[in-house]
Amino acid sequence: MKEVFIIADNIISPLGFSTAENFQQLKQSVSGVQLHEDKKIADEPFYASLFPAGCELFMGDKYTHFEQLLIASIEATLSSANLDITSKNTILIISSTKGNISLIETEENNEALRKRVALHTSAQLVADHFHFANKPLIVSNACISGLLGIVTGMRLIQSGIYENAVVVGADVITKFVMSGFQSFQAVSAEPCKPFDADRTGINLGEGAATIILSSNKQDAKSIKVTGGATGNDANHISGPSRTGMELSHVLQKAVKEAGIQNADVDFISAHGTATMYNDEMESKAITIAGMEHTPVNSLKGYYGHTLGAAGLIESIITLQQMKENLVIPTKGFQQLGVTKPVNVAANTIIQKNLKHCLKIASGFGGCNGAVVFSKAE
Incomplete structure (x- = not known):
């Protein structure tokens, strides 16, 4: 392809x-x-x-x-x-x-x-x-x-x-x-x-x-979209899955399509809406995939929830983080409030080499999506 x-x-x-x-x-x-x-x-x-x-x-x-x-x-x-x-x-x-x-x-x-x-x-x-x-x-x-x-x-x-x-x-x-x-x-x-x-x-x-x-590379330092997947947890019209299995399946499918392993993902840009159910579900999805140690952030404390633009805005910020090899902290986060111990970036900018990054999102009706961005060789 x-x-x-x-x-x-x-x-x-x-x-x-x-x-x-x-x-x-x-x-x-x-x-x-x-x-x-x-x-x-x-x-x-x-x-x-x-x-x-x-x-x-x-x-x-x-x-x-x-x-x-x-x-x-x-x-x-x-x-x-x-x-x-x-x-x-x-x-x-x-x-x-x-x-x-x-x-x-x-x-x-x-x-x-x-x-x-x-x-x-x-x-x-x-x-x-x-x-x-x-x-x-x-x-x-x-x-x-x-x-x-x-x-x-x-x-x-x-x-x-x-x-x-x-x-x-x-x-x-x-x-x-x-x-x-x-x-x-x-x-x-x-x-x-x-x-x-x-x-x-x-x-x-x-x-x-x-x-x-x-399909035409214009920059020697280009970033590629290497994997993507979508699915639906069919749980409730407004409430996400309580297990996180469905989002986890989607994000792992995107990672597999990118030709890498779960452990190769250097950073996850979460949906992170700050609702009780969304953040809990995302934390479960990430840990099911064995990615609980991977740095995670949410940008909702900076932009709020921008609805149809959110996935694009947060993907573009992910690209910028990759270019500068850093992770922006999660504004508003102080103490972990989900049952799974995900690695939420907090307080200060993290310096980290970012080669493969994962962006995930979920929405009403049970929809889930994931995209993998990778630096071109």
Whole structure:
């Protein structure tokens, strides 16, 4: 099969409008999670990572804020990539969980609104903006959407259908989104604490990210996508597996596809939402695979949970950690609060040679995903 290289990436978040800006903020332990008072989102003050008021991308009324985030992130990524996006060899993949769902809060419920809210409408608008030759592909599978977008792009390139895949994801936090998580009593009243004994739930976040995959290596120091897998634990519509067996199977399948052993994984970027059940399940999945000594971190304390963009943002930060051979600590973590003794990176940056890294994610409906990134020889 063809090798799949990562040739460019971008993150747009409250921490910055480039990958470099975001990573620099993380290295300085800066978090985008802040206390907000916005009646348009929640009746009570809440912690989240949101773009500041007045932070506009100035693209006119044609595109919603969600679509503008997608366009801005793609545009920034293309500026550093030698790529003909008008070629039939390139596919656009868009990942999101909510898209333009905020429009149902402000617009009249009619056929025009239903068409405008549809993800395929946004996808085509974005594709037309850049003159992509192919019809865009939408990946929307709860909170593994961004990660699944990478796996999908990898498969399409490995199969020879395309040479390049532009994978972009975004989500915007609205009252609809916030109220949904509040109904599960999953939102923390303080900054989230992934894997910590005192964790009380998630903070939400918004942002966008883009990764360009290609069968054409452009950089001698390229990083490859060497393995990927997805599955479903079929446990509950909102509660993950209680055993962790299913996620463990998925991550071990991805590692096997990468042609390495579990012990060869140098670092794991966890989903780490700071809910009681997610963190517990992930810790079990990791230990079942015999990887309890491998350094693990969660970035939710910096970004909040960015939904459809989370898998992409956290994958890009994983790539940056690989390039600089370091592991960012888990913000908010102090004392292990899961039953399995996973090696959560805490307090300070860890210096470590990172050759093979694993990114995992889980989401509502029991979906699980895993991707392995490896430095090119």
